[in-house]
Amino acid sequence: MxxxxxxxxxxxxxxxxxxxxxxxxxxxxxxxxxxxxxxxxxxxxxxxxxxxxxxxxxxxxxxxxxxxxxxxxxxxxxxxxxxxxxxxxxxxxxxxxxxxxxxxxxxxxxxxxxxxxxxxxxxxxxxxxxxxxxxxxxxxxxxxxxxxxxxxxxxxxxxxxxxxxxxxxxxxxxxxxxxxxxxxxxxxxxxxxxxxxxxxxxxKGLVHERVKVSAPNPDLHSGHYGAVAANPIRILSTILAGLHDEEGRVTIDGFYDGVEEIPNVVREQWRELAKEPDLYGGVDLTGGITEAGYSALEAMWGRPTVDINGITGGNQGPGERSVLPGSATARLSFRLVAGQSPEKIRQQFQRHVRFRLPPGCSVEFEGSGGSSxxxxxxxxxxxxxxxxxxxxxxxxxxxxxxxxxxxxxxxxxxxxxxxxxxxxxxxxxxxxxxxxxxxxxxxxxxxxxxxxxxxxxxxxxxxxxx
Amino acid sequence: MxxxxxxxxxxxxxxxxxxxxxxxxxxxxxxxxxxxxxxxxxxxxxxxxxxxxxxxxxxxxxxxxxxxxxxxxxxxxxxxxxxxxxxxxxxxxxxxxxxxxxxxxxxxxxxxxxxxxxxxxxxxxxxxxxxxxxxxxxxxxxxxxxxxxxxxxxxxxxxxxxxxxxxxxxxxxxxxxxxxxxxxxxxxxxxxxxxxxxxxxxxKGLVHERVKVSAPNPDLHSGHYGAVAANPIRILSTILAGLHDEEGRVTIDGFYDGVEEIPNVVREQWRELAKEPDLYGGVDLTGGITEAGYSALEAMWGRPTVDINGITGGNQGPGERSVLPGSATARLSFRLVAGQSPEKIRQQFQRHVRFRLPPGCSVEFEGSGGSSxxxxxxxxxxxxxxxxxxxxxxxxxxxxxxxxxxxxxxxxxxxxxxxxxxxxxxxxxxxxxxxxxxxxxxxxxxxxxxxxxxxxxxxxxxxxxx
Structure with a gap:
């Protein structure tokens, strides 16, 4: 032996x-x-x-x-x-x-x-x-x-x-x-x-970022003020919904700066790999939006993305409550490819949010570091x-x-x-x-x-x- | 005496x-x-x-x-x-x-x-x-x-x-x-x-409704599947962001059916009342979106509205977690005016959501009753x-x-x-x-x-x- x-x-x-x-x-x-x-x-x-x-x-x-x-x-x-x-x-x-x-x-x-x-x-x-x-x-x-x-x-x-x-x-x-x-x-x-x-x-590289949007007021009665006062959940939802365009591309200004196309030879390799029958281990991709022009494997391995990992705001239950919340928070992560800098992506995202913030409202960010x-x-x-x-x-x-x-x-x-x-x-x-x-x-x-x-x-x- | x-x-x-x-x-x-x-x-x-x-x-x-x-x-x-x-x-x-x-x-x-x-x-x-x-x-x-x-x-x-x-x-x-x-x-x-x-x-009348959007999968690793699999927070945010148009009008099909204009004599009364100096008890309306064509008092008292009272999905903290959540939930309330039926509004909203749901995803609603x-x-x-x-x-x-x-x-x-x-x-x-x-x-x-x-x-x- x-x-x-x-x-x-x-x-x-x-x-x-x-x-x-x-x-x-x-x-x-x-x-x-x-x-x-x-x-x-x-x-x-x-x-x-x-x-x-x-x-x-x-x-x-x-x-x-x-x-x-x-x-x-x-x-x-x-x-x-x-x-x-x-x-x-x-x-x-x-x-x-x-x-x-x-x-x-x-x-x-x-x-x-x-x-x-x-x-x-x-x-x-x-x-x-x-x-x-x-x-x-x-x-x-x-x-x-x-x-x-x-x-x-x-x-x-x-x-x-x-x-x-x-x-x-x-x-x-x-x-x-x-x-x-x-x-x-x-x-x-x-x-x-x-x-x-x-x-x-x-x-891929990774940047985690938390964003908290606050209205000018603390919690209010939504029956009285819902029609007229700022609702942070509505504001945050609008910002999150606008992070991608209809083609699944990230709309943050400068997000794709420095990102190079996936080389043809690599795409060719990955196309072969994608023939694997159970490529996603039983995960169902129905209803997902892959960036236009890329296969799922190319998007997963070779394209930068933004994911929403969590959201919290207002009444968390169990019962109903007619509240217009004072703030709402989302947790996001950015998956970077070669050519993108964590710090720059973070700044671009923060600028993106601030630019879309209604007057009178405020935003706090939390997050640090990140990897290329x-x-x-x-x-x-x-x-x-x-x-x-x-x-x-x-x-x-x-x-x-x-x-x-x-x-x-x-x-x-x-x-x-x-x-x-x-x-x-x-x-x-x-x-x-x-x-x-x-x-x-x-x-x-x-x-x-x-x-x-x-x-x-x-x-x-x-x-x-x- | x-x-x-x-x-x-x-x-x-x-x-x-x-x-x-x-x-x-x-x-x-x-x-x-x-x-x-x-x-x-x-x-x-x-x-x-x-x-x-x-x-x-x-x-x-x-x-x-x-x-x-x-x-x-x-x-x-x-x-x-x-x-x-x-x-x-x-x-x-x-x-x-x-x-x-x-x-x-x-x-x-x-x-x-x-x-x-x-x-x-x-x-x-x-x-x-x-x-x-x-x-x-x-x-x-x-x-x-x-x-x-x-x-x-x-x-x-x-x-x-x-x-x-x-x-x-x-x-x-x-x-x-x-x-x-x-x-x-x-x-x-x-x-x-x-x-x-x-x-x-x-x-006003009142209808509470809870909506839970689920992806075809349970929680997933967002690094692996964020680029391609359905994200219920993103889907729900998009639905919530689309509930109002740019003029602050509710986009739900049929929502304003049967709603009559506020009579001129009433608008006249309310215009007088709105001269009150501290009409909103210190509440700051900056950043709020009032339906176009109506004063704040008219919107509060005389126009039907949709409010988001709460939202929950994915990682709630305190730490970060690279999760693509399996579901996300929002709590809404509808404030009705004369001519609107609670049951009809509920049905219209549910239809609105179902119509916007990506393939493979599912939705559950919870709520009952309501008032005119x-x-x-x-x-x-x-x-x-x-x-x-x-x-x-x-x-x-x-x-x-x-x-x-x-x-x-x-x-x-x-x-x-x-x-x-x-x-x-x-x-x-x-x-x-x-x-x-x-x-x-x-x-x-x-x-x-x-x-x-x-x-x-x-x-x-x-x-x-x-």
Whole structure:
């Protein structure tokens, strides 16, 4: 039996334990964007620190002004001859949203047989606790069989990914020496389909912005003043409704400045990919408005967009109330492509709103930071090694794909650390990430962990050959 | 000293007690549209039953399928020779809304000197607990001095006014014999100004409707699907933004069917009234859109309108969440004028929304009942007596006014009981009814109670003369 087979067998043999531990982690409500999540964040960080240390990756919890990061590094003198690999994951999760929309408790995961899979439900089940668990389990098994890691290893686990990674840029800047690596594997992305792996080489940028429109008056009786006084819900609705024209183009002045057309060669690639039968994992696009002139895949991966994520104003029920509200608030996000700057988009949007504000009314904005889009090279040797490893495990080639999602740290890793980034993940659209009944299955978890083992092997082969 | 003066002096002398008791009533959180209000409703009804009984108006609590009514009638054989007077008030209150917007606790009223008045704050302070307390205190004093009421008296206090009076029509129908009266005084309306009383002779109708738009999918990750899948907030915003055209006219097909122009003579009257310096009680109309071709007063009193009272969808915070929500909900109310039917308006609105719904999306509506507009005769002898009584107390003539508010029972009293209705109240725009920091002052409470005593006197004079 080859050493590779031994490691894979170790993964298989230890799998019940690996699943049990992962469910422990998912049961911790590490919600980063709500104050009540603080305790869960701390418990998850501590749990991960202990796990990493136990497999020979001495770990520490690094505090930030927000939520802490967990940083682990393989011990022993660095061996200059072999590459340094960094693995990134995040242990924080999205809020639950309306608990009534879940049919499974969001923090009580259990494995159940369903549709031919062994599935478990929970917030963070897919995004991203199973993801980080794939490489931790692979590292454990490799070390167990080989007595050493396949290279110098850094593991970096973030606790603020779901709230915009506010502390990460400063952390990377401050700890650039400790994070120094040849390649950063970012494990928080989608596969292509349940049977086919993918490497994400094109990511959108992201800007969150909150806008609160206020009338000149506090709440009023709508029977008395509805006919004549300003209604912030009506004003905000009008602004939101006007953000797109009839062709689905964003109407914000300057929004498309600097945006280049998707190259024909890329469109050609994507046209091929779009032939995949269940491209959207069961999501029904009926009633959606795609920007005119672009296919759905082109709009998702290659065109900048504005989304309304939330709106609140006036009476929230349960009963009726004849109120003319004093204010209304919307939450928006902008998904950027190459050529767009987060700060400029934010300013353009604010100008757009102010210009449409009736006299006497006021507006407040809240939001900061944001990330630019990233297009990664398709010619890196680490990407090639990863593609080979994925193909060995899944029996089908890894698709080089784009995504509408954002991973801001990719840009930061490239810029500050000068590291190559390879974005791999085993998420599927049907995992319902960010939504009620988020789920994952042990079948993908196993193949995910095995994929990393094969990628380690390919990297060693490449290093040996190099 | 005349008997009239004696009664007025009794009111003045008992005033501290009257205020203390009223504050007791305001302290009871009798919110009718929220399940948590049930206990407050029951306590308020019981408190009022005891108070009415104690002044010689044997009262009972009449259950309904919703909240109970309190019904009291003067005892003794009815005297066919004198008129039967019914007094209507409501003891339920609006929800508090966001408690953070109150600077005074909503159910802990205390009298404080402020701006030359003795003011007290609380939900229901003005709408409508002080209102019903004016006639109860007047009846108490009259009986105390005269040993008898000025006429056969019926007092009817409702507990569902703020949630659309769902049980009242059936109640009136069922108890028409016990409610039989010559005139119904509806005490739940505005004065003209702090110094000038008013009688409301024109009321709008009211229809509440909730609309929930759902996409074909549950919540999705907005980064992945925002560019292509239906967004219910965007759809709902577009529908709401399109409810009015650029001239402020409602775009719902058929909405103005049957609506007659405001008669020139009425417009002339209202033009005079609109010269009042502080017509809107400090409310700033800047940024509001009044229907083109109408003054603000004409739009408020004489034109049908659509108001958005609330909207909810997607992420409600506090943190950001990249969610493409599965649904979004808006709460609307329609204020009707003569010639419009609540049921027809509801149907027209629903058709309007369905017609604008993108394919694949669905809509649910919730709402029922509603009321028509009412225009009362200005030539009733009871109205004339009331106008004289008000003028005696306030030293200025009572304005015959319109209102944007609705009092559905006026129509029901006219239709079922064949009674004349006279709508009088001592509310001011600056009372912040339905809003945070609702307030009232003891000065108006006193003059309100004294007004009723004078109106009783005028009715007796009229009856004696007739």
């Amino acid at each position: 080859s050493r590779m087979d031994e490691v894979l067998r170790d993964i298989d043999g230890n799998f019940d334990t690996a699943v049990r531990k992962l469910l422990e982690l998912i049961a911790i409500p590490s919600i980063s964007s709500e104050p009540e999540g603080r305790d869960g964040i701390e418990r998850a960080a501590s749990w991960l620190k202990d796990e990493l240390s136990s497999i020979g990756l001495p770990a520490e919890i690094v505090p930030t002004s927000g939520h802490p990061l967990v940083l682990a590094r393989s011990s022993g003198a660095p061996n200059g001859a072999r590459p340094k690999l960094l693995f990134y994951g995040h242990y924080d999760v999205q809020p639950v949203g309306d608990p009534g929309q879940w049919t499974h408790a969001p923090f009580e995961p259990r494995v159940r047989e369903e549709e031919g899979l062994h599935r478990f439900y929970g917030r963070g089940a897919s995004d991203s606790k199973s993801q980080l668990w794939t490489f931790i389990e692979a590292l454990r098994a490799w070390k167990h069989i080989h007595g050493a890691f396949p290279a110098d290893i850094i593991v970096l686990l973030e606790g603020e990914e779901e709230c915009g990674s506010p502390s990460l840029p400063k952390f990377i800047e401050k700890h650039r020496d400790r994070l120094d690596c040849d390649v950063a594997f970012i494990c928080d992305a989608e596969m292509w389909s349940p049977a086919q792996p993918a490497i994400t080489t094109q990511l 889009a990233v297009v990664l090279s398709q010619h890196s040797p680490f990407l090639a090694a990863a593609a080979r490893g994925l193909q060995e495990e899944w029996g089908r080639p890894a698709i080089l794909r784009g995504t509408g999602g954002a991973i801001p740290l990719v840009q930061q890793f490239s810029d500050v650390l000068g590291a190559e980034c390879v974005v791999i993940g085993f998420i599927l659209p049907s995992d319902a990430i960010h939504a009620p009944d988020e789920r994952y299955d042990t079948e993908r978890l196993l193949k995910g962990a095995r994929s990393w083992v094969r990628i380690f092997g390919e990297i060693q082969n490449h290093a040996a050959a190099g | 005349s008997r009239m003066d004696e009664v007025l002096r009794d009111i003045d002398g008992n005033f501290d007690t009257a205020v203390r008791k009223l504050l007791e009533l305001i302290a009871i959180p009798s919110i009718s549209s929220e399940p948590e209000g049930r206990d407050g409703i029951e306590r308020a009804a019981s408190w009022l039953k005891d108070e009415l009984s104690s002044i010689g108006l044997p009262a009972e609590i009449v259950p309904t399928s919703g909240h109970p009514l309190v019904l009291a009638r003067s005892s003794g054989a009815p005297n066919g020779a004198r008129p039967k007077l019914l007094f209507y008030g409501h003891y339920d209150v609006q929800p508090v809304g966001d408690p953070g917007q109150w600077t005074h606790a909503p159910f802990e009223p205390r009298v404080r000197e402020e701006e030359g008045l003795h003011r007290f704050y609380g939900r229901g302070a003005s709408d409508s607990k002080s209102q019903l307390w004016t006639f109860i205190e007047a009846l108490r004093a009259w009986k105390h001095i005269h040993g008898a009421f000025p006429a056969d008296i019926i007092v009817l206090l409702e507990g569902e006014e703020e949630c659309g009076s769902p049980s009242l029509p059936k109640f009136i129908e069922k108890h028409r014999d016990r409610l039989d009266c010559d005139v119904a005084f509806i005490c739940d309306a505005e004065m003209w100004s702090p110094a000038q009383p008013a009688i409301t002779t024109q009321l 507009a009412v225009v009362l005769s200005q030539h009733s002898p009871f109205l004339a007596a009331a106008a004289r009584g008000l003028q005696e107390e306030w030293g200025r003539p009572a304005i015959l006014r319109g209102t944007g508010g609705a009092i559905p029972l006026v129509q029901q009293f006219s239709d079922v009981l064949g009674a004349e209705c006279v709508v009088i109240g001592f509310i001011l725009p600056s009372d912040a009814i339905h809003a945070p920091d609702e307030r009232y002052d003891t000065e108006r409470l006193l003059k309100g109670a004294r007004s009723w005593v004078r109106i009783f006197g005028e009715i007796q004079n009229h009856a004696a003369a007739g």
